[in-house]
Amino acid sequence: MNIGQAAAASGITAKMIRYYESVGLIPPAERTEAGYRTYSERDVDTLRFIRRARDFGVPMDRVKLLVGLWQDKDRPSREVKAIALRQVAELEAKIAELTAMKDALAALAHACRGDGRPDCPILTDLAGSLTSALHPEPARRSGKAGLGFAGHAGQR
Amino acid sequence: MNIGQAAAASGITAKMIRYYESVGLIPPAERTEAGYRTYSERDVDTLRFIRRARDFGVPMDRVKLLVGLWQDKDRPSREVKAIALRQVAELEAKIAELTAMKDALAALAHACRGDGRPDCPILTDLAGSLTSALHPEPARRSGKAGLGFAGHAGQR
DNA sequence: ATGGGGCTTCCCATGATGGGAAGGTCAACC
DNA sequence: GGTTGACCTTCCCATCATGGGAAGCCCCAT
Numbered sequence: 001m002n003i004g005q006a007a008a009a010s011g012i013t014a015k016m017i018r019y020y021e022s023v024g025l026i027p028p029a030e031r032t033e034a035g036y037r038t039y040s041e042r043d044v045d046t047l048r049f050i051r052r053a054r055d056f057g058v059p060m061d062r063v064k065l066l067v068g069l070w071q072d073k074d075r076p077s078r079e080v081k082a083i084a085l086r087q088v089a090e091l092e093a094k095i096a097e098l099t100a101m102k103d104a105l106a107a108l109a110h111a112c113r114g115d116g117r118p119d120c121p122i123l124t125d126l127a128g129s130l131t132s133a134l135h136p137e138p139a140r141r142s143g144k145a146g147l148g149f150a151g152h153a154g155q156r
Numbered sequence: 157m158n159i160g161q162a163a164a165a166s167g168i169t170a171k172m173i174r175y176y177e178s179v180g181l182i183p184p185a186e187r188t189e190a191g192y193r194t195y196s197e198r199d200v201d202t203l204r205f206i207r208r209a210r211d212f213g214v215p216m217d218r219v220k221l222l223v224g225l226w227q228d229k230d231r232p233s234r235e236v237k238a239i240a241l242r243q244v245a246e247l248e249a250k251i252a253e254l255t256a257m258k259d260a261l262a263a264l265a266h267a268c269r270g271d272g273r274p275d276c277p278i279l280t281d282l283a284g285s286l287t288s289a290l291h292p293e294p295a296r297r298s299g300k301a302g303l304g305f306a307g308h309a310g311q312r
Numbered sequence: 313a314t315g316g317g318g319c320t321t322c323c324c325a326t327g328a329t330g331g332g333a334a335g336g337t338c339a340a341c342c
Numbered sequence: 343g344g345t346t347g348a349c350c351t352t353c354c355c356a357t358c359a360t361g362g363g364a365a366g367c368c369c370c371a372t
Contacts, residue, residue, distance in 0.1 A: 004349065014350090015330065023327095034337055036350055045283060052282045056261050057254065060327075070279045080278050081270035084261055091258035095251055098213065102247035105212050105240055114237035122236050123226045126208045127201060160318065170319085171361065190368055192319060216359080 003029075006039035010047035017047065025050065025064050046071075058087055159185075162195035166203035173203065181206065181220050202227075214243055 007014040018037075020026045026046060029037035039047075049070060053063045062083060069075045069083075111121040163170040174193075176182045182202060185193035195203075205226060209219045218239060225231045225239075267277040 002350075013329085016328080018351095019328075032337095034350080035352095036337080049283050054328095055257070057257050066279070066282070070283065074274050076272045077268050077274060077276035077278075078270045078272060080276045081265055081268045084265040084268070084278050088258055088262045088265060091254050091261070095254050095258065098247050098251050098254070101212050102244055102251065105247070106244045109237055109240040109244060112233050112237045112240070114234045116232045116234060118230050118233060120233035120236045122233075122240050123222070126222070127205050127226065158318075159320095169361085172359080174320095175359075188368095190319085192368080210359095 001039040001041075001044070003037045003039065006044050006047065009044045011051045012047050020047075020050065023060075025060065025067065056087065057091060058083075062087065157195040157197075157200070159193045159195065162200050162203065165200045167207045168203050176203075176206065179216075181216065181223065212243065213247060214239075218243065 001009070003014045003017055007017060010017075012020075017026075021028055021037075026043075029039060029043070032038055046067065050063055050067065053066055058066065066080070066083060069080050108122045108125055113120075157165070159170045159173055163173060166173075168176075173182075177184055177193075182199075185195060185199065188194055202223065206219055206223065209222055214222065222236070222239060225236050264278045264281055269276075
């Protein structure tokens with residue numbers, strides 16, 4: 001199978017497959033004499049696995065770990081579950097953070113008449129310091145905590 | 157005020173202030189004879205405003221819009237409210253997406269015993285195609301929909 | 313006048329992804 | 343057998359907001 005076919009079959013672009021190879025997420029593919037990469041069904045399975053994990057918001061480094069566990073038939077399920085639960089916890093944290101933002105902003109918007117007049121609590125609040133009461137230093141400065149979300153799941 | 161003091165007063169790093177200037181989010185600062193940027197209290201207000209908006213997850217281009225409206229004393233509050241509501245809607249969409257991920261993954265984890273034995277539904281599911289039933293092509297391919305979240309709010 | 317800290321610009325890196333150029337290859341069709 | 347078009351290769355660049363760091367200038371206090 002060529003890289004294009006593997007891409008179509010796995011749902012990962014050819015570009016990304018090469019990238020995954022370059023960063024060591026997957027081993028270097030076999031090559032034809034002409035230098036074309038070739039993929040087996042098994043390789044495609046791995047790629048699909050990776051795509052699904054990414055769809056769950058699992059960051060690359062964790063995916064790498066999972067792929068390793070997946071290919072090791074004897075790993076204890078404990079390890080896999082631990083990774084999944086950690087991912088769930090991080091998703092929950094991110095959701096809580098976004099929810100706090102959303103609620104605060106929705107409250108502000110609610111207080112704004114939204115008519116032709118210029119006075120608007122949204123702007124005065126953003127300018128002032130009332131806002132800080134709404135999120136009392138929750139996520140802020142929680143160094144490096146976030147999932148790697150850059151809006152991935154959503155545009156592949 | 158020097159850039160360092162403006163940074164401390166606004167909560168935006170000096171590095172970022174220069175960046176904001178370079179991309180036109182704020183106008184070029186005044187300079188001393190030696191080339192040092194100087195900032196007024198009013199400038200710092202603007203920077204604080206920007207920081208707050210970013211804390212709400214508002215992407216840069218929208219912040220730029222808001223700053224413009226904020227400085228225009230005669231804008232109708234309608235415009236501001238519209239932007240805020242759009243932001244709320246996008247936050248809700250993102251939250252829904254993450255929640256779907258989280259629920260699906262939590263369900264999988266729940267089904268995994270997590271003991272010393274190797275069988276684990278998490279991995280078999282990631283490998284198989286059952287997953288697709290859980291998110292029936294929702295966010296996928298919704299081109300460019302996501303907020304720009306790269307985990308900002310959280311590490312400033 | 314010297315030292316340390318602040319300022320300047322410029323370059324590089326991140327992470328995952330896409331775009332595109334320049335060039336080689338394969339398969340099908342005439 | 344030759345042409346064509348679709349595919350492959352590598353390499354470079356851009357994104358977005360942010361941080362790191364180097365080289366060099368500046369200011370203030372001792």
